[in-house]
Amino acid sequence: MADKDEDRENLIAKEGGDGKDNEGSDGGDDSNWFPYYDFMRSVFRRFDKSFVIILMLENFNFGLWTMVSLASQDLFKAYMNQEPANMSVYNSIITLPWCFKILFGLISDNVPLCGLKRKPYLVFFGLV
Secondary structure: OHHHHHHHHHHHHHHOOOOOOOOOOOOOOOOOOOOOHHHHHHHHHHOOHHHHHHHHHHHHHHHHHHHHHHHHHHHHHHHOOOOHHHHHHHHHHHHHHHHOHHHHHHHHHHOOEOOEOOHHHHHHHHHO
């Protein structure tokens, strides 16, 4: 584990230590025509592969969430002719169950129904 940390520190020191790509350099054989290739290669060298993949998936998921929220705003504004105040109320109602997610999780983990912990809750909320 210490060897891996030393390798990362040596790599960062070799690349300049500031985390920026050296755009002013001649590039040589290391540069690529795809603009983010060098950046992604340096990120995979600095961090664990699993961490980088999880980070990429999280950002992809956030992008999907942004697309859904923009689509709902467009639906309310363009097709239903709603005012911004009404749109914020509807978006609040849509995201309200997300706020109670932790409470539902605690109840389903600690309060069994008919001797089962999670199965009745999954069936009930699946039907709702």
